[in-house]
Amino acid sequence: MSFFENTRKPAGLGGKMMVFLMNLGHRGLSRWGFQFLDLSADAAALDCGCGGGANLKRLLKSCPEGRVTGVDYSEISVGKSRVLNQEAVAAGRCRVLQASVMHLPFSLETFNAVTAFETVYFWPDLHRSFQEVRRVLKPGGTFLICNECGGDASRDEKWTEVVSGMVIYRDLQLKSALEKAGFREIQLHKNKKGWLCVTGRK
Numbered sequence: 001m002s003f004f005e006n007t008r009k010p011a012g013l014g015g016k017m018m019v020f021l022m023n024l025g026h027r028g029l030s031r032w033g034f035q036f037l038d039l040s041a042d043a044a045a046l047d048c049g050c051g052g053g054a055n056l057k058r059l060l061k062s063c064p065e066g067r068v069t070g071v072d073y074s075e076i077s078v079g080k081s082r083v084l085n086q087e088a089v090a091a092g093r094c095r096v097l098q099a100s101v102m103h104l105p106f107s108l109e110t111f112n113a114v115t116a117f118e119t120v121y122f123w124p125d126l127h128r129s130f131q132e133v134r135r136v137l138k139p140g141g142t143f144l145i146c147n148e149c150g151g152d153a154s155r156d157e158k159w160t161e162v163v164s165g166m167v168i169y170r171d172l173q174l175k176s177a178l179e180k181a182g183f184r185e186i187q188l189h190k191n192k193k194g195w196l197c198v199t200g201r202k
Ligand SMILES: C[S@@+](CC[C@H](N)C(=O)[O-])C[C@H]1O[C@@H](n2cnc3c(N)ncnc32)[C@H](O)[C@@H]1O
Pocket: 007, 008, 009, 010, 022, 023, 026, 048, 049, 050, 051, 052, 053, 055, 071, 072, 073, 074, 077, 099, 100, 101, 102, 116, 117, 118, 119, 122, 123, 124
């Protein structure tokens, strides 16, 4: 297995290194994407494909009176996210569960916001997983997708060559998939680096 396969599902020692590197390497993208997320101080937020948990930490800062949940289907990602956010976990403000986005272990209308940074490339069935995200969002809640690869840069292809099963979606493909899953008020944001952030409302 190539080291880069750990971006899809971190495993073993390579996976431990990858989650550490992702927390560092995705800082800029994360800061950029968070400007498009409007959260109240007491919001309940879910980060799907939380990786090493850096975005859980950001969400905890953004909603200091709220509760933050992370899900990831990788045991390594879940472990690292719990360690990184251990104080908030101990305080009962953060929980991290091992689960697939295809079957989110939450009731209908649980969250005010759901985020997905650098992860929808790997989701096996975009329509079903977007419907699943919509199910757990409260009415009016926001789903934010943020990707470093927006399909416009030539370097994007290099990633699909080294990570099996990775699919890079363009802005309009994500917009259409979100609309089909029932989201409205879709907003598209791009920058010069080719980064893409898409938000939709339930
Ligand atoms: C490239 S990493 C991004 C991690 C983190 N969001 C970040 O921005 O640093 C992708 C993460 O999504 C997780 N992931 C991919 N597909 C998933 C799925 N279907 N269900 C849950 N987690 C998934 C992987 O295990 C991995 O931790």
